Amino acid sequence: MIFAAGKGTRMAPLTDHTPKPLIRVGGRTLLDRALTLGRDAGAGRVVVNTHHLAGQIRDHIAGQDIAISHEPDLLETGGGLRKALPLLGEGAVITMNPDVIWTGRNPIRTLLDHWDERMDALLMLVPLARTHGRQGGGDFSLGPDNRLIRKGDLVYGGAQIIRPDRLAEIPDQVFSLNRLWDLMIAEGRAHGVIHGGEWCDVGRPDCIPLAEGLLQHG
Template sequence: MRPDTAVILSAGRGTRMRPLTLTTPKPLLPLDGRPILAHVLERLQAAGVTRIIVNAHHLAEQMEAFLADYPGVTLLREEQLQETGGAITAMLAQNLLPDAPFYVVNGDTYWVDGPSDTLRRLAQAFDAAQMDTLLLLARAAGAVAETGRGDFLWPRDSGLQRRGERDVAPYLFSGVQIVTPRLFAQAPAAPFSMNCLWDQAMETGRLGAIVHDGVWFHLSTPEDLERANAVLAALEVGNTT
């Protein structure tokens, strides 16, 4: 079953993207001629998502003005930053999310589909009987931008593992996942990162992952954004329009 609800996490200050984010929220920075967030919304709606909640904190009035043109999208202002996990526990506490799997997408993520639609492929791979969350991973070697030392190892003979202190990991979290409310059953007090919930799910064997089969753009710094725009302008990869 494909999720019909999504959360777009957009409350961060985007400090690594300064000075661009001093005057513009990171999700509203232009990519391929449109705000990054516009691409995310378009992808979710094309995948059949009918209810979207976007949180905002930094320059929230700009986010509110932008989203006024998107019916079915709810803006939730955070007076104090709750981090990724705390933001969703707050939404669950307010009964804003279903008792069913839903997408969680970072508001600054951008990808190009491979042979199949990425969000639908993620939904098809999700198994609520065995997973509390399913992550979309990107290959560090194929990402557009500097990706550091990666996030995850995935040995052939075992499940997903965190990168050790001295490791260079081949996979990164893409900013896209499907979660269930069950993932938050033992969540700590906010603010907290979803990373701690992934660790819990990993320990119980309930964290799943698939690897993106298209191109993923890591948008962390102004240089990343400039490189991504140059790649898309040169039509080196396909785009969503």
């Protein structure tokens, strides 16, 4: 699943008339770059959620084998994933944020190589020193058996494999996947793997030249 519903307020004014996933970096849209990563890793069923300027995203992916989960009201990542479950089917789900650029090995392939059926979540993490455009510190550190620990110098890169079963335990309609991660972390069932390349946040206009420079030299 690719999260493409947000308003992209940090990317304004570019997102006043263009949804952030359709912003171009290095001549290609962020959404197309995310779709390529998923397909190159062997992803089959693909779902994209929409809200802001949804018609543009719908037209952009028309004719491709991609399902759309439209959100009349924004549900955040947790609520958005739960709404999309009927389109995704049973079992663990790969989720991606399209507003990032990766260099090095395909992060989805790395996640699949390290996924273990005993896990509830496996997050792709990037050392803070190898991030670009990042504002703020890290998100996590890793404990024994690469279990997630809150706080540290590892940044969540916006790609993961996650079991959605426990979404039913959260009563709110609108919520972040952080709520689900916390449940899994408490039980030692959320894990992380470190990306070997570089990573750039493309959440603001000033991040676009950073990302394009990274692509040129990556």
